[in-house]
Amino acid sequence: MVDPKFAIEMQQVGLQLGNQNFQFDCRLPTGAVIAVTGASGAGKSTFLNLLAGFDTALKGRILIAGKDVTEVYPAQRPVSLVFQDNNLFSHLDIFTNIGLGINPSLKLTTTDCRTISSSLEKVGLAGFERRMPGTLSGGERQRVAFARALVRNRPVLLLDEPFAALDPGLRNGMAALLLDMHRETGNTVVVVSHDPDEVKRIADFGLFLEDGRIVVAAPIDEFLGRADHPGLTQFLRS
């Protein structure tokens, strides 16, 4: 199968949650780091939930890596996820938490065990296998979530404000780690972000959402240069 040009396509996707209407339509390039921005309540989380499969579209189609996933259960979609927090089951150790990413019933081969250890090495947490999540710092827990995304090896990585709960000093290091992973695997990264500096630093492509719609979608240079949209201008200045 030919690698499709667009990692993600949303075709006239419609959804209503409570009183709010959402209408998404977009094509996002393969192998890019895509930043999703917008004010609170603009629909960033819903956008991500639709891609992840936590919310289901009432109409329209969603294609990820060329596959129609509109009705597909979250785990069967070709995506990995990193949330802002609660990325790890707090009562299970680091090894088990990552192992669940390989096999959800925890049936692991010896190769799998080696994969887990090497993924921890890659995120700078070698030897953390038997530690419990509660004994790790917030940054270390996010690194474990990255390690799990590595072993899952899906073409699309979805991140919901992954660094928002971290100290500003930690964010740069984590963003660098994310970019390293991205370059190594060549995956497509969709990251929801509140931080204009972060967007400028890591993104290749920008989305700006307002009132449940995508109002700007452009490559990052064009995205940062757009002056015709007051909401976006305000976001970039903040």
Added chain:
Amino acid sequence: MLLTKAEMRRAMLGGAASLAGIIAFVGLAVLALLLSSGGSSILATVFEPYILRILRFTLLQAVLSTALSIVFAIPVAQALARQRHFPGRIWIIRLMAVPMGLPVLIGALGLIGIWGRQGIMNSALLKFGLAEPVSIYGLSGILLAHVFFNMPLAARLMLAALERVPSEYWLMASGLGMRPLSTFRFIEWPVLRSVIPGIAGLIFMLCATSFTLVLTLGGGPAATTVEVAIYQSLRFDFDPGRAVTLSLLQIVLTSMILGALSLLPAPKDEGMTVGKPVRRPDGRLPGARLVDGGVLLLATLFLALPLMSVVLAGLRSDLMKLLREPIFWQSAATSLAISISAAALALLISMTLVSARRTALLRGSGAFGRRFLFAAMGGASSLVLLVPTIVLATGWFIALRNLGNASAVAPVLIVAINALMSLPFVMRVLEPAFIVHKHRTQKLAASLGVTGWARLRLIDTPALFKPMLTAFSFAMALSLGDLGAVALFGSDSFVTLPWLVYSRMGSYRTNDADGLALILGVVCLLLTIAGTMGPARREVAVHG
């Protein structure tokens, strides 16, 4: 799509089965009552002077019990909130949780030990030349016992409300030089006023449906509530017609109280557990210390003396002889089997209801049917508040009387009734824990595909083990101490521990009753302590 289709179907089917089971069990009992009453006779009998007198007494004692509990709870809560640091403060707060975990019958025995004819209160008053001014039997005794059980509940809820006040308020009050009366008027009373209606409604409900206390301390035509009158009609007067009328009357009464309660704000129990420590400069004034110390001393004595009386009387009885009696072991085994089955059943039903409610909410955003199911499942878990245990038991008693031998199925019925009885509390422990757990893990589990058996084993069981243990031990303690359901179905061949205590009390083998009470009380308290070691606190369960 946070659940697979199979998971959704399983959750909804489980919840629907539980819902149908509850409705069928309660519905059949009510149907039996309605059918045997024949409609027209109710209107004729409901205005009999006897029934009107009972209704009047039920409401009167409930109003007075509620008022007294609230009035006495205010200074206790105030003193505890004002005095943050003194040795034993936490133990007084723990002591106030004890009446909630104690079987009502045991509490009644302790109160008789202190306030009864031979109790230390009357002996002391006799020495001062007063002849038995306090009677533990009749209205005064019922009020005393209701205050014993409900004042601590009210005080704990009020204390929680006072601890939610921002700590700056107290500093500001003392900075402004407010005297205790002004502090009460401008800070404490506005807070208390907002929680008292909810607390009062809850206590009124508990007192209006109180059975065991009225049975042991009241009785006789002058001091009988609707619930006790139902029991007497069936067991002593063999007048099922009147029992039916009274049962239906009780349903009308509880539905009116519940209707009124739903308009009141529900009391919350969480105080400020995190954040800055509260400082109360006004508590350091010598006058405040003296008054608070006196109030707390009196409250502690009031609560602790009956408990000590249970312990001392129990130790004085011939425990060795009791332990050699086969009837003790027989009734203990019966009680244990019933309480374990009831707790397991309550846990099973509430887990299916909780997960079906969660699933119903997840699915449709607007589907009316699902919202209806959601509400119905929540309401069903509290159906026993509307149809109290005695009424349920009466319904089944009447239904089975027409079919023949009731004693064969009595254990099953008591298990079902006890399970229903603990359901509102079990739900209140499990549902918040379940929601928090799902909130933390559902997206993660769905994105990793941890479903079905693997999720149950790896994710749900470890995380929910503690709240489930809390709920289980709580339901077990409730069932172990229950006298209501067994009172109608108990016989010489079918005896539970509370029933044994009660019958030994009645037959003047009070020494035996004391010994048994001590054993039962200790078991129930240990269960409660085991339960409250979990994260969910049991007061959460008690607050309606």
